[in-house]
Amino acid sequence: MRILIAGATSALGHATASALLEAGHHVIAIGSNADRLGLVDATEHFECDLTDADAVLALAEQVGEIDGLVHLVGGWRGGGGLAGQTDDDWAWLEARVVTTLRNTTRAFASAIGRSEAGVIAIISSTGVERPTAGNANYVALKASAEAWLAAVGHALRATPARMVVKRVKALVSDADRAAQPEKDFSGSTDVAELAAELAGEFIATPTAA
Structure with a gap:
């Protein structure tokens, strides 16, 4: 399967790309920093500002057909109660959490709908279930992302495509543990474990790269 990872340069992006490659998939890594993107183990790499709708449409033309979007x-950003939920933080989070999802799904949903086993997967927050004042901006936008994905699912309801939401409290990598050995990461989800879960959502027989 041809699977596109939007935001592939994070620790979870690296782990997910590796897990998908190991499973035999064609992995298309997308990021906004060429140097960091080149470090991702993937079949193809494309630099793109995913907050720019026109750039994402141009990317879709370059990439062509895909079976999945992760x-x-x-x-x-957060903290400080309701008073600490600044407009700057809201704009920063909205561009990344919601705008990039809107742009990528609008550009690639039709292709995923044509796949025999299409999947669109997002990472959300357990905080959506129990919002707090200090996390208000973040969880409100994560809830918006979940609602948008549900709407994409409605648009693709006549196709085999599936919408997948993985809710986590926080993420942790081996690098995080090494950098902060004194920190208690209980309650955090290991990026390798979540990457394996994401790879497991793509169960169709892989096509040749």
Whole structure:
């Protein structure tokens, strides 16, 4: 299967690309930083600003048909109660969490709908279930992303495509543990474990790269 990873340069992006490659898939890594993107183990690499709708449409023309989209663009800002939920933080998060998802799904949904086993997967937050004042901007936008994905699913309801939401509290990598050996990461999801879960969503027989 041809699977596009949006936001492939994060620790989870690296782990997911490796897991998908190991499973025999054709992995298309997308990121906005060419140097970091080149470090991702993938079949193809494309540099693109996913907040730019026109750039994403041009990317879709370059990439062609795909079977899946794994949306990993994100980030976190918060704290400080409701007073700490600044407009700058909202705009920063909205561009990454929602705008990139809107742009990529609008550009690639039709292709995924044509696949015999299409999948669009996003990472959300367990905080959506229990919002807090200090996390209000973040969880409100994660909830918006889930709602948008549900709407994409409605648009593709006549196709085999599936929408997948993975909710996590936080992510942790081996590099995080090494950098902060004193920190308690209990409750965090290991990026390698989540990458394996994401790869497991793509169960059709892989096509030749």
